[in-house]
Amino acid sequence: MNTRSDRPVLGITMGDPAGIGPEIIIKSLTDPEITNLCTPVVLGDLEILKKADINFAVLPKLVTTDDLSCDFSNFPTGCLVRLSSLNPNVTELGHPTPDTGRAMETYINTGVDLALSGAIDAMVTGPITKTGLKLAGSSFHGHTELIAHKTGTDNFAMMMAGTRLKVVLTTIHIPLSQVPGQLTCREITRIINLTRDTLITRFGIPTPRLAVAGLNPHAGEQGMFGNEEADIILPAIIQAREKGVDIAGPYPPDTVFFNAVEGRFDAVICMYHDQGLIPFKLVHFRDGVNTTIGLPIIRTSVDHGTAYDIAGKGIADPTSMKEAIKMAAVQAVNQKRHGNGNGN
Template sequence: MEEKAIIGITTGDLNGIGLELIIKTFSDNRMLDFCTPVIFASNKVINYYRRIVPENTFSFNSTKDLTKLNPKQINVFNCWEEDVAVQPGVLTELGGKYAIRSLQVAAQCLKDGQIDAVVTAPIHKSNTHNNDFPYTGHTPFFKEKFGANDVLMLLYDQDLRVALVTEHIPVSKVASVITKELIISKVNLLKESLIKDFGIDKPKIAVMGLNPHAGDEGQIGTEEQTIIKPTIELLQQQGTLVFGPFSADAFFARASYQHFDAVLAMYHDQGLVPFKTLAQGGGVNYTAGLPVIRTSPDHGTAFDIAGKNLADESSFREAIFESIRLLKQRKNYAEYTANPMRRGKIEKERDNS
């Protein structure tokens, strides 16, 4: 029988919906058939949220030793013992402080090989971004933690996959950071992930323009003509099936994404507004380009409904399932490419593409 994956789970902001999602997801005991969950939190904060979700069958094994996990139970790895004031729906310094404590301990355990993958609940940048945590979100944190040259924020729901060239930066700064080198890096990361993580041998990628109407031949901005289109042409010459730049509004309105394996958007809202509209709460956020697996739900802390037993755990549950699938897919890919005959076939196909 195949050994179950050990999936680490972070709390997210203690006053957001993260812990409610965790309790709702694992109140279905069938989840334990697929993985051994380890929640990086404290017994006290878990018990607080158990009372908020009254109709649950959530019981857990408390531990401070990851070598003594119970594979038939939910495991809570205690990252702190002190009492923490939990105020659902309220943005507080403590809510962010302990969210980062959970994240940092889980990430170190992942780096040390004590867990197999991490699923992160949402954090809020205003109470986490500081001198001790100088990151605009999970993605840059994991990039530095695992020494990646670059990473890619990739959201997907079934066959709809949307990645971002830029992530959490002001719109006023987007144009200044769009470069040939950045686009090449993101396209290559996306291509590699589609091959290794999704099993698509020759992925077809659509690239969005930056300006309205993709610049209208230079009438509404020149980035398409001077940067994006020449970069796409260069990548095509190198054998990558990449096309564009497309006008984002028409591209999504006409469902043109159905003809591609993935879409690369230039900035956050250009990609995530249509994605979240189409995915309707079922999407998963994946950090491509890391040597490890990290997924998360495709939404934020949702302070407006926190503590009210209203949170929908669908996206969080999918993030758990996807972390397990991605582990298996990477293992299968590694075994496939380790075979010299198969590796030669792959290399020959790429040379001929």
């Protein structure tokens, strides 16, 4: 069993109070493996969590506080920081409101502040929706943009990570028709370097092996199906290789993920959203984790949404939340060992 000093302090944001976030947090914190791994600091709402803790198995173990300046490591079983006081009789599960939107944005902003100050070692974010943020009047579309803005980070990327496959996206939420025009040698090089550095400092892989997926069928087939591989992707790979990066490609997208799952690569650099997420979710649909790389703080998240349709029914699967907590703890430990604050 870990000693108290071994366990990283993790801030866990409740996500949208109208979604499954409260339920999967409660379910995760009933697992001894999780509570032995870290000191949880839940950032949320006491009354909403009470509705989720139907067996009253978690909340009695958490010290409830409003004090953001306290030393969270003093609470051996964790604590709950009350950041909102929503009326559980008015807050309808499955239906976001301006109040729930403001609450979930408050949880995120507080988590970032605590991580930047060193009060917590990492933050794990529960599921939110663009709808909730919009109702709250937020100018952000999701966690990544909000956290990057709040931390003043320009050099960041989205990694989907599991035990068998890790993918990093070069472009994310843009129409497929716009992808070729957004790809540049400079941007791909940035993603390659960021991925390599993150695997070293936060995943503890001394010499990461990277693969790069091509954009076109058969990776262009020597120009028969497109020139992006030869003109843009390959020059970025060559530049990275000349600087000592263990990297190969561009590989045909229909084979590279199989080789990565077989253990030949530690991560695959992908050109667009679905290219990476379709194979990733095929392998890690239940236990995948979304982690933002390049931030000055550690942030992991569940790889699913608020699931409004099942909120409050007691059937939400906490697997992704548990894996996000585990990964945040691993990254926190590796970062301390490496002595680097931001993975760069």
